[in-house]
Amino acid sequence: QVHLVDSGGGLVKPGGSLRLSCAASGFTFSDHYMTWVRQAPGKGLEWISYISSTGSTIYYADSVKGRFTISRDNAKNSLYLQINSLRAEDTAVYYCARGGYNWYDELDYWGQGTLVTVSS
């Protein structure tokens, strides 16, 4: 069965960096678009970024453009999010989610999320 495991979150000071990971299993990872979505405490869902199956196409939300970098390693069935220049408003649970074979497909499986807390 499809399984996504998010990791890498933690407490970081403003201006700091973290690398989030998402380990995928139970499906052919290299066939699927992958997406990162975040949720600030007590708030709704915010789409952050997606990456195509080969990694050749990437999009970011304006709120993270220039500070966040999405990447993937299909040989390791893993998705990554490098987050730099962290701000208090980046505090959130970060979820990876599986897309389809096309960029416009729904997000059909989600990881359990990893909490990033930005505080001095």
Add this chain to the structure above:
Amino acid sequence: EIVLTQSPDFQSVTPKEKVTITCRASQSIGTSLHWYQQKPDQSPKLLIKSASQSISGVPSRFSGSGFGRDFSLTINSLEAEDVAAYYCHQSSSVPMTFGQGTKVEIK
């Protein structure tokens, strides 16, 4: 950016009552609209894809409809396990966006 506006923000419902949540897009998105359920302290779960297509394993009391700018999610005969936040999501254009969410509780 396409803005999705859900209504209502919060709904308190008695068991077995019918629930309808609407989602309006700021511009036409065809059927590129999906619905998710997020129970407390859990990850979101896909309920309905492409406006009205059912998902395997999701109870048949959940259904979706709409096209263009106006969409709705209906829960026929609410059960206690349906207490959750519900979100619409558009994949018509990037950046993809979510509605602000609708919280459903049992009265």
